[in-house]
Amino acid sequence: FKIYTEGSAWSVSEKYIRACDSVSLLRFNACAHYWPIREDDKCRSIKFAVDWGNSHKRKAQAIGKAASNFIQEELKMDYVYDYMFHLLNEYAKLLNAHCAYTCS
Numbered sequence: 001f002k003i004y005t006e007g008s009a010w011s012v013s014e015k016y017i018r019a020c021d022s023v024s025l026l027r028f029n030a031c032a033h034y035w036p037i038r039e040d041d042k043c044r045s046i047k048f049a050v051d052w053g054n055s056h057k058r059k060a061q062a063i064g065k066a067a068s069n070f071i072q073e074e075l076k077m078d079y080v081y082d083y084m085f086h087l088l089n090e091y092a093k094l095l096n097a098h099c100a101y102t103c104s
Contacts, residue, residue, distance in 0.1 A: 019071040021064045033067040035060075 030036045035053070038045040053060035 015071060015075060019068050021061070021068045031063065033063065033070055035063065 035049040036045075037049065
């Protein structure tokens, strides 16, 4: 099991956790790519997930494999670079517009 809980900042580790065929305990497509964890009772929810995974090893492995396949197919670095390129270009437009407004 690889445990990843969402916080208040962006993290690169989620991609690598999902890419290693482990059952992820985080938000995505419930029971297809990860095992859902309750926000209001994380400790018991994680224990239940681990107990379930140990009792249903093949199903747990299938969830981990599905998450890994998704990462390898849908989050290829070419896609990440393309996204970052467009994101930074749009951000640059906002900065240029802001500078033009405040500097005039």
